[in-house]
Amino acid sequence: MTLLPLEVFYALIGAIFVGVAIRVALDPSHPRRRGSTAFWGLLGVITLGGKVLPASLVGYGLVILVVLAAARQVVPGREGSTSPEERARRAERLRNRLFGSALLVPGVAIVGALTLGRIQTGDFRLVDPKQAALIALGLGAVIATVAAWRMTGDRAVASVHEGGRLLQAIGWALILPQLLAALGGIFSAAGVDREVAGLVGSWLPVQYPFVASAAYCIGMALFTMCMGNAFAAFAAITGGAGLPFVVQMHHGNPAILGAVGMLSGYCGTLMTPMAANFNIVPAMLLELKDRNAVIKAQVPIGLAILTANVFIMYLTVYRF
Amino acid sequence: MIKLIGILVVAVGFGLRINTLVVVLAAGFATGWAAGLPLAQVVELFGRSFVENRYMTLPVVLMVPLIGLLERNGLQERAVALIKQARAATAGRVILLYALARQISVALGLNIGSSGGAHAGFVRPLVAPMAEAAAKTAGGGAGDLPEKTRELIRANAAAAENTGNFFGEDIFIAVGAILLMKGYFDGQKIEVNVMALALWGIPTAVIASLVLVWRTRALDRRIARGLAEANDRKTPGKLSEPRKENAP
Numbered sequence: 314m315t316l317l318p319l320e321v322f323y324a325l326i327g328a329i330f331v332g333v334a335i336r337v338a339l340d341p342s343h344p345r346r347r348g349s350t351a352f353w354g355l356l357g358v359i360t361l362g363g364k365v366l367p368a369s370l371v372g373y374g375l376v377i378l379v380v381l382a383a384a385r386q387v388v389p390g391r392e393g394s395t396s397p398e399e400r401a402r403r404a405e406r407l408r409n410r411l412f413g414s415a416l417l418v419p420g421v422a423i424v425g426a427l428t429l430g431r432i433q434t435g436d437f438r439l440v441d442p443k444q445a446a447l448i449a450l451g452l453g454a455v456i457a458t459v460a461a462w463r464m465t466g467d468r469a470v471a472s473v474h475e476g477g478r479l480l481q482a483i484g485w486a487l488i489l490p491q492l493l494a495a496l497g498g499i500f501s502a503a504g505v506d507r508e509v510a511g512l513v514g515s516w517l518p519v520q521y522p523f524v525a526s527a528a529y530c531i532g533m534a535l536f537t538m539c540m541g542n543a544f545a546a547f548a549a550i551t552g553g554a555g556l557p558f559v560v561q562m563h564h565g566n567p568a569i570l571g572a573v574g575m576l577s578g579y580c581g582t583l584m585t586p587m588a589a590n591f592n593i594v595p596a597m598l599l600e601l602k603d604r605n606a607v608i609k610a611q612v613p614i615g616l617a618i619l620t621a622n623v624f625i626m627y628l629t630v631y632r633f
Numbered sequence: 634m635i636k637l638i639g640i641l642v643v644a645v646g647f648g649l650r651i652n653t654l655v656v657v658l659a660a661g662f663a664t665g666w667a668a669g670l671p672l673a674q675v676v677e678l679f680g681r682s683f684v685e686n687r688y689m690t691l692p693v694v695l696m697v698p699l700i701g702l703l704e705r706n707g708l709q710e711r712a713v714a715l716i717k718q719a720r721a722a723t724a725g726r727v728i729l730l731y732a733l734a735r736q737i738s739v740a741l742g743l744n745i746g747s748s749g750g751a752h753a754g755f756v757r758p759l760v761a762p763m764a765e766a767a768a769k770t771a772g773g774g775a776g777d778l779p780e781k782t783r784e785l786i787r788a789n790a791a792a793a794e795n796t797g798n799f800f801g802e803d804i805f806i807a808v809g810a811i812l813l814m815k816g817y818f819d820g821q822k823i824e825v826n827v828m829a830l831a832l833w834g835i836p837t838a839v840i841a842s843l844v845l846v847w848r849t850r851a852l853d854r855r856i857a858r859g860l861a862e863a864n865d866r867k868t869p870g871k872l873s874e875p876r877k878e879n880a881p
Contacts, residue, residue, distance in 0.1 A: 319688070323691070369700060375679055375683055376676070395705045423743045450695070451691065451692075452690075462702075471702060473698060475704065476694075476702075483693070487690060490689040496643075498678055501634050501671065505636050505666065543810075544813055548749075548817055552821075560823075566775075572814070572830050576837040579799040579800065582795075583799070590693075591795050598757050599757055603788075611792045614841075614848055616846050
């Protein structure tokens with residue numbers, strides 16, 4: 314039996330979404346009061362009840378969320394925060410204690426990730442070891458928030474207000490990562506990965522070792538760009554191009570194949586809007602006008618590292 | 634071939650700048666149709682996957698109430714005040730220092746924010762404001778940064794966070810990616826050592842650090858150019874006055 318399941322934190326974020334919905338509903342100055350209330354409320358319900366609601370009901374709920382977003386019903390409110398002068402005054406009073414609260418999160422997250430999974434007596438365990446890192450991060454955020462209430466003298470409602478303001482700045486992009494993960498799942502269920510791997514093998518002269526290893530690295534990057542996730546690409550491209558051509562045909566080292574191949578996939582992650590939680594959500598969180606600004610900054614990085622990977626792979630995989 | 638229709642829908646949809654959520658939903662339905670999956674099953678797959686992947690959204694949502702509260706109490710202002718004392722600071726150096734510290738700590742197994750959580754916890758409240766303040770100080774300190782420059786700095790701060798995170802991660806053996814690879818090779822009956830998987834991530838990690846050095850230097854040069862252009866516009870006739878030698 315697990316005493317602190319991840320589900321507790323899902324309930325908490327579901328409650329935060331419902332809190333945002335209530336605040337929007339009570340805000341007469343909100344430009345899309347009804348639509349935004351519906352979006353955050355429904356998102357709260359399917360996040361909270363995810364485990365008990367039938368999957369098809371959650372699916373239809375998602376369709377409604379997408380329709381609300383497409384109809385431009387999900388926009389930020391006009392509520393402000395403290396004035397710049399007020400902030401400067403408070404910063405002068407609290408000074409470096411502000412960093413203390415911010416650093417409490419990674420502190421608890423790191424200690425928790427290393428210890429939480431090991432705590433158990435008999436049939437009772439505190440957390441599932443596989444989820445220890447996420448739970449520790451969640452605990453860190455909760456503990457630091459409570460500490461911040463005490464330190465600042467602000468009430469809990471202030472953090473719901475400020476958190477809600479930031480969530481509304483992210484807007485509908487918040488659910489994009491989960492929706493894209495679902496698309497990846499549908500691609501797999503439909504066999505898209507096997508199809509792509511077959512194409513690579515039939516079109517390229519993989520009898521040359523350089524072509525085989527380069528095709529694998531670039532294939533990992535391209536397929537990750539399509540799927541938005543290097544993990545999803547790994548099984549497909551390693552099975553379709555890496556193992557048959559690099560390992561079986563040219564006797565390459567599978568450990569090097571995997572390590573450099575996965576990192577080639579990450580180059581793809583840097584260059585695609587499909588990896589929304591790394592590329593799109595941060596752009597919204599930083600209040601950038603151009604939703605793709607982070608990706609544009611990452612394209613030179615991704616291409617440079619991918620090029621290096623092609624050569625690292627070729628120079629090592631057949632040699633060690 | 635027809636099964637690849639979903640990828641085509643995504644490419645066309647992104648190209649036409651249609652709402653991304655609509656594009657993703659359409660790509661899912663198109664792929665399901667091409668593979669002969671019933672519509673109801675596709676909706677159910679979307680629902681189940683959404684619930685299974687709630688962990689992706691968890692870090693950001695749990696972080697924003699805290700970060701919002703601290704920002705309301707002057708967290709960004711305090712970060713800016715600190716960076717102003719560091720004379721050698723430039724936007725590029727602030728971002729590089731953060732990214733390298735992030736990469737090294739992740740490589741040692743100390744992950745401060747999985748699934749993009751560090752963007753909410755560090756980049757927005759600390760790294761981006763510090764880099765902006767450093768750029769402002771280096772550029773003479775007077776007035777606000779031009780909007781283009783500010784956006785450029787923020788985007789590069791987020792990019793450096795992702796790069797440091799991704800290319801440090803695979804050096805630590807207990808990380809998901811290494812375990813996933815080990816599991817995959819086990820399934821294929823291929824013997825692979827997790828230490829070897831982690832060690833062979835190091836060459837790419839070193840390259841990634843060098844690329845970060847290059848990109849953050851380029852950022853500083855672009856900021857300097859952006860500030861010079863903005864100054865030109867403010868004082869016309871001073872710097873951008875056309876030469877007069879050839880005038881009649």
